[in-house]
Structures are given as C-alpha cells and as structure tokens.
Amino acid sequence: xxxxxxxxxxxxxxxxxxxxxxxxxxxxAVLGMAGSLSAQAENLVELYQAARGYDxxxxxxxxxxxxxxxxxDQARSLxxxxxxxxxxxxxxxxDSSQPDAINPLTGGVASYDSTSTNSQLAVAARQPLFNQSxxxxxxxxxxxxxxxxxxxxxxxxxxxxxxxxxxxxVLSAQDVLATAQANKKALAEQLASxxxxxxxxxxxxxDTREAQARFDLASAQExxxxxxxxVKRIALDQFVGRADVKPNPLRTPVNLDALAPGQIDTWVxxxxxxxxxxxxxxxxxxxxxEVDNARATHLPTLDAVAQVARTxxxxxxxxxxxQSGSGTAGSIGLEFNMPLYAGNAIQNRVxxxxxxxxxxxxxxxxxxxxxxxxTRQAYSGVQxxxxxxxxxxxxxxxxxxxxxxxQLGYRVGVRINKDVLxxxxxxxxxxxxxxxxxxxxxxGAIKLRQAAGTLxxxxxxxxxxxxxx
Numbered sequence: 001x002x003x004x005x006x007x008x009x010x011x012x013x014x015x016x017x018x019x020x021x022x023x024x025x026x027x028x029a030v031l032g033m034a035g036s037l038s039a040q041a042e043n044l045v046e047l048y049q050a051a052r053g054y055d056x057x058x059x060x061x062x063x064x065x066x067x068x069x070x071x072x073d074q075a076r077s078l079x080x081x082x083x084x085x086x087x088x089x090x091x092x093x094x095d096s097s098q099p100d101a102i103n104p105l106t107g108g109v110a111s112y113d114s115t116s117t118n119s120q121l122a123v124a125a126r127q128p129l130f131n132q133s134x135x136x137x138x139x140x141x142x143x144x145x146x147x148x149x150x151x152x153x154x155x156x157x158x159x160x161x162x163x164x165x166x167x168x169x170v171l172s173a174q175d176v177l178a179t180a181q182a183n184k185k186a187l188a189e190q191l192a193s194x195x196x197x198x199x200x201x202x203x204x205x206x207d208t209r210e211a212q213a214r215f216d217l218a219s220a221q222e223x224x225x226x227x228x229x230x231v232k233r234i235a236l237d238q239f240v241g242r243a244d245v246k247p248n249p250l251r252t253p254v255n256l257d258a259l260a261p262g263q264i265d266t267w268v269x270x271x272x273x274x275x276x277x278x279x280x281x282x283x284x285x286x287x288x289x290e291v292d293n294a295r296a297t298h299l300p301t302l303d304a305v306a307q308v309a310r311t312x313x314x315x316x317x318x319x320x321x322x323q324s325g326s327g328t329a330g331s332i333g334l335e336f337n338m339p340l341y342a343g344n345a346i347q348n349r350v351x352x353x354x355x356x357x358x359x360x361x362x363x364x365x366x367x368x369x370x371x372x373x374x375t376r377q378a379y380s381g382v383q384x385x386x387x388x389x390x391x392x393x394x395x396x397x398x399x400x401x402x403x404x405x406x407q408l409g410y411r412v413g414v415r416i417n418k419d420v421l422x423x424x425x426x427x428x429x430x431x432x433x434x435x436x437x438x439x440x441x442x443x444g445a446i447k448l449r450q451a452a453g454t455l456x457x458x459x460x461x462x463x464x465x466x467x468x469x
Contacts, residue, residue: 043248043467044167044460047240051163054241061155068148075141078134081127086309090118116315127304129334132296140289143282150279157275157455164446164463166236168439170247171467173229175435180225183428184218190424191215194417207417214421248467256389256441256466259448264379267452271371274453280360280367287360291353297346300338307331371451378448385441392434399427442466 052058093115128134191211197203236245261267271277312326339346406423409415442463449455 042245043464043469044163045457045464047167047236047242047245047247048160048163048457048460050240050242051159055159055162055239058155058159061152065148065152068145072141072145075138078131078137079128081125083123083125086120086122086124088118088120092116092118114315116313118311118313120309120311122307122309124307125305126335128301129304130300130302132299133293133301136289136293136296140286140293143285143289147279147282147286150275150282153275154279156457157450157453160455160457160460161443161446161450163239164460165443166232166239167247168442169232170229170236170245171249172435172439173225173232174249176432177222177225177229179428179431179435180218180222183424184215184222186424187211187215187218187421190417190420197417203417210418210421214425248464248469250438250466251468254438254466256386256438258386259379259382259445264376267375267379267448268372270452270454271368271375274371274451276367276371277364277453280364284357284360284364287353287357291350291357294346294349294353297339297342297349300336302337303335305331305333305335371453374451375448378444378451382441382444382448385437385444388437389434389441392430392437395430396427396434399423399430403427 191208191214194203194208194211198205198208233245236247237243308328308330310326310328403420403423403426406415406419410417410420446455446459446463449459
C-alpha cells in the first residue's frame with residue numbers, strides 16, 4: 001500500500017509528486033476506517049429507539065395523545081370557577097322639549113339638551129354548583145383520553161411490527177442473494193465441466209446449452225436478488241432515519257423456539273386487553289355518557305355568582321347634575337336555570353344518542369370478534385410455519401445429499417449433466433423456501449403478539465437473541 005522510497009533518491013530531495021501515492025494510500029485507509037464505523041451492524045433495540053424519534057406515523061399518534069390530554073383539561077375546567085373582567089363605556093345624548101313645562105330659571109318653555117357618559121368596570125365570578133351536562137362532558141373527555149392511550153399503544157405496536165418486518169426483510173434478502181450467488185457459482189462450475197466433456201467428446205452440445213441456460217437464469221436471479229436487497233435496505237434506512245444500516249445476521253445454527261404459551265385458548269383469553277378492544281369499550285362508554293348528557297339538558301342548573309362593579313356617571317344636565325359621580329356596587333347570589341320547552345330538540349337528541357349507543361355496542365362486539373379471529377389465524381400461521389421450517393431443514397439436508405450423489409454419479413458416468421443441474425436447482429429452491437419460512441415464523445410471532453395485544457418493546461430484546469451481537 002505504501003510507496004517505497006529508493007535510497008538513491010533521498011527524501012530531502014524528493015519531488016512533491018513522490019508523496020502523492022503515500023498520501024492517497026493514507027486517505028483511503030482513513031476513509032475505509034470511517035466507512036467501517038458508519039456501516040457497523042445495529043441491533044433491533046438501537047434501531048427501535050431511532051425509529052421512535054423519526055417515524056412520522058408514530059410521532060403523529062403521540063402528538064394526537066398529547067392533544068387529547070389538553071382537551072381533557074379543557075373539559076375539567078367546566079366544573080371550576082370562572083372569573084371575568086368586564087368594562088363598558090356608554091355615551092348618551094338627549095335633545096327634547098316639553099311645551100307645557102316651564103323652565104324654572106327663565107320662566108319660558110322647558111327645553112332639554114344634555115349629554116352623559118356612563119362607564120363601568122366590573123369583576124364577575126361564577127362557580128357551577130349543579131350541572132349534570134358538564135359532569136357528563138368531563139367524563140366523556142376522560143374516556144376519550146383513554147381511547148387516545150389505546151391509539152398510542154396501537155401505534156407503538158405497529159412501530160415494533162414494522163421495524164421487525166423491515167429488519168428481517170433485509171436479512172431475508174441477504175440470504176436470498178447469498179443463495180443466488182452460490183447457485184450461480186455452482187452452475188458456472190457445472191457449465192465449465194460440460195464444456196470440457198463436450199470438447200473431449202464425452203457429451204453432446206445439448207448438455208452445454210442446458211448448463212448455459214441454467215447459468216444465465218442464475219445470473220438473472222442474482223441481479224433480481226441484488227436489486228431486492230437494495231430496495232429493502234433503502235426501506236429500512238428510511239424507516240429509522242439513518243443511512244446504510246447493517247442489521248446483525250441470524251445466529252447459526254438458527255433455533256426457533258416453540259410458542260409460549262402453547263395453547264391457543266390462552267392467547268385468545270388475553271385479547272380482552274388488546275388496544276382495539278379497549279378503544280371499542282371506551283367508545284361504548286362515551287356513547288352512554290352522551291345519552292346522559294342529552295338527558296341532562298332537561299335538568300336545571302345552579303350556579304353561584306358574584307360581581308363587584310365600579311360605576312362613574314358624568315352629565316351636563318343641570319336637572320340631574322346631582323346624580324353625577326362614582327360608586328361601587330357588589331352582589332353575590334345563586335342563579336337557577338330550568339329549561340321548559342325547546343321545540344322537541346331535547347327528546348330527539350336523546351333518541352339520537354340511544355341509537356349511537358346501540359351502534360357502539362355492535363362495534364365493541366365486532367372488535368372482539370375481529371381480534372379473536374386475527375389471534376387464532378396468527379397462532380395457526382406460526383404453528384404451521386414452525387412445522388414447515390423443520391420440514392424444509394430436512395429437505396435441505398436431503399437435497400444436499402442428493403446433489404452430492406448426483407455429482408458423484410455424473411463423474412463416474414451413471415448420471416447426465418441435466419441430473420446435476422436439476423439437483424442443484426432443487427437445493428437452491430429448497431434453501432430459499434427454508435429462509436422464507438424462518439423469517440415468516442419470526443414475523444408471525446410478532447404479529448401474533450400484536451393481534452393478542454401483548455406486544456411490547458421488550459419483545460425486541462428477545463428477538464435480539466436470534467441475531468449475532
């Protein structure tokens with residue numbers, strides 16, 4: 001890598017160009033070290049923390065939850081006292097005459113032309129003492145906050161599931177590419193062997209062309225696998241907001257544990273706390289409170305009120321001049337309000353809310369059935385996937401033995417070139433199916449927990465045990 005300096009050319013007399021190869025080599029070494037650091041493999045927990053601060057869907061759900069908290073605080077203010085500052089200024093003008101009246105000052109007809117200014121500054125306070133409608137609104141807001149918590153939990157579960165999907169999609173694409181490259185290399189060797197056999201007259205041109213066709217197909221599959229891996233990496237980078245993320249590969253040998261608990265009824269029983277069911281339960285509670293709110297419109301309200309006002313009157317009317325000046329008045333009392341008739345609006349509102357309450361009950365039942373069905377389907381998928389993995393592992397071992405036997409038979413002349421090509425293709429397809437089944441089981445277990453409502457970020461710690469540190 002480094003430039004060797006000949007003793008016949010002392011460094012003190014070397015031209016500046018003599019140092020360029022050395023400087024270039026050093027720069028490449030530094031860049032290589034930086035690249036290896038930036039491409040350092042990352043585990044699921046690290047990427048999850050990155051995704052929590054970058055994923056737009058999760059951040060939107062979190063902000064929606066924050067907004068629900070503020071809305072609940074707004075509703076609670078309905079039961080708290082309110083204080084208002086009130087200020088009014090009025091300018092009045094009176095221009096009139098009374099023919100039958102005698103002006104006491106002039107003895108003539110009385111004529112009045114006056115202006116006055118009234119100003120008032122007051123502080124008014126109100127404390128609700130009895131208001132069933134406000135109480136129902138507060139309870140609704142608190143229930144809506146619980147629904148927002150369920151939405152946030154669903155967003156967190158979705159974030160975990162999408163991260164696991166993107167992470168293992170990259171690993172799956174890497175395995176498929178490695179298999180495609182190994183298949184291409186094996187077919188290249190078989191193509192070279194077919195060409196040699198044809199040259200010495202031990203095989204026909206058909207064997208060479210079949211081997212060439214298989215090799216060309218393997219080349220196309222390698223290109224497709226390379227592009228698929230590139231696309232999956234871009235998706236993972238965009239998901240976590242980082243560049244050139246390198247997931248840790250699976251440990252070898254891969255050991256997938258059985259589901260715990262192993263009974264489907266246990267999984268179904270846990271669906272009662274699933275976020276989707278909780279949200280539907282809160283929806284029913286809100287609907288019932290809305291019925292109470294509508295019925296409360298019939299009920300009276302009682303408020304405690306108080307006011308302190310400072311009033312100033314200024315007029316130029318000589319007859320009422322004595323009434324000019326300033327004063328302070330205060331009052332405190334109870335204010336009662338009883339609705340008597342509202343054009344049947346209240347009765348119709350009650351009927352509307354009762355219908356919406358029935359709808360919320362049906363929505364809750366639908367949510368329970370949907371979550372239970374999704375859990376059963378996910379459980380069956382994982383169990384089936386585990387059985388497929390074992391079957392594919394056995395098939396891979398058999399395919400390897402079959403390929404070795406076929407290659408040996410080809411060398412001794414009892415098998416033809418096509419037999420070797422078929423055996424190699426069978427091994428490659430079996431390995432691809434095995435890799436897909438493994439990753440389907442891993443993602444299926446995550447989706448099972450998501451469906452049952454038991455998924456947490458701690459499950460990523462368990463998934464990390466499947467990959468190399």
